[in-house]
Amino acid sequence: MSTAPNSRLPLRCWAEIDLAALERNLRLIRASLPAHIRYVAVVKADAYGHGLPQTAARLMHSGADLFAVATLSEAATVRELGPGWPILLLSPLLPEEDRYLADYDLAATISSSAEVARFAAVGRAAGRPIAVHLKIDTGMGRLGVWHEQAPALHREIAASPHLRLAGVFTHFASPDDDPAFTDEQRRRFLAALDRCEGLRPGEIFVHADNSSGLETMPGASPFNAVRVGLLQFGILPHPHSLLAQVHTEPVFSFRTRVGLVKTLPRGTTISYGRTHTLARDTRVAVLCAGYGDGIPRAVSNRAQVLIGGRRCPVLGRITMDQTMVDVTEVPAVQCGDEVVLVGRQDAAEISITEFSRWADTIPWETLCSVTKRVPRLYRTALGV
Ligand SMILES: Cc1ncc(COP(=O)(O)O)c(C=O)c1O
Structure with missing residues (x-):
């Protein structure tokens, strides 16, 4: 067992983090999903209190495809561990934070025309396009462009040589207790994607499900990634989770x-x-x-x-x-x-x-x- 640096003193109150269980959980979740589904590891808030550097390093080793974080400081920590590893910022950026998208090679969540202009300016100054994931608000009422306006924002992104569309996503408001509304959100999302001219879902990350809603659409669904937070730490969001039969262990x-x-x-x-x-x-x-x-x-x-x-x-x-x-x-x-x-x-x-x-x-x-x-x-x- 490795310990925190100041832990030579006897322990009075501590948390034990079982990184081996984390690795087993990721592999189990992966194995329960179709092979083409990519794994977005959600590690914001210090990896849900588990410790970001240690957790992200183990998730890299275990084969996570992309890291989702909330803040620039979290992104910088992941970047230091893994040069070149894709990182998505899930939170909006403050104007004075924009330039770090280029410095740390991050993908930004984009919800508005104002952000298109800001992030394109960063790409122009850096001499290479900034990666963005277009977020579509299908009923969460938080980040994202309202689904009816998504095709217009997609057109603006596609028209900018300084932006590179790396993903499209939405977030469910009640995946654990309102399947009807979750279905409606899926329907809105898919309808919006259909109306985005020239969008090639096979070439970008298309994601919606988190631990509560982890499922993949049958047949020719464009979904090709899941965003997993809680479940990778061995905690079922609710007993009827679709993955309740996947026996993850508490980390x-x-x-x-x-x-x-x-x-x-x-x-x-x-x-x-x-x-x-x-x-x-x-x-x-x-x-x-x-x-x-x-x-x-x-x-x-x-x-x-x-x-x-x-x-x-x-x-x-x-x-x-x-x-x-x-x-x-x-x-x-x-x-x-x-x-x-x-x-x-x-x-x-x-x-x-x-x-x-x-x-x-x-x-x-x-x-x-x-x-x-x-x-x-x-x-x-x-x-x-
Ligand atoms: C946008 C977004 N995606 C995914 C997640 C991961 O959710 P969960 O921990 O339920 O898997 C969160 C968590 O808060 C989130 O805000």
């Missing part, structure tokens, strides 16, 4: 240790705001992690943790650096014991989906909320 686990164990009498109130009162004499363990590490305050009095392979309930409010749990049923527990917040311990497991439900949130947000204070430890060996 991330979140761990801390017991800092203190003590017995408190029945009737004692626990933590800020006194929201929990002990109903019996209780062995309480104080854990070395709190919301300063990414345990959301919303899980106060709701979450459970694993200690000695047993589930132990959180008592009272989560505090910045410490969390109290009931360990009355785990008599051998002592200072220094490992605690699992998300992950496996012996036969027991707390999934990130369960943890996120306690916080009334989604796994995407939970992963992005693990703070900088938490070192990431990387498991690299492929194993079995």
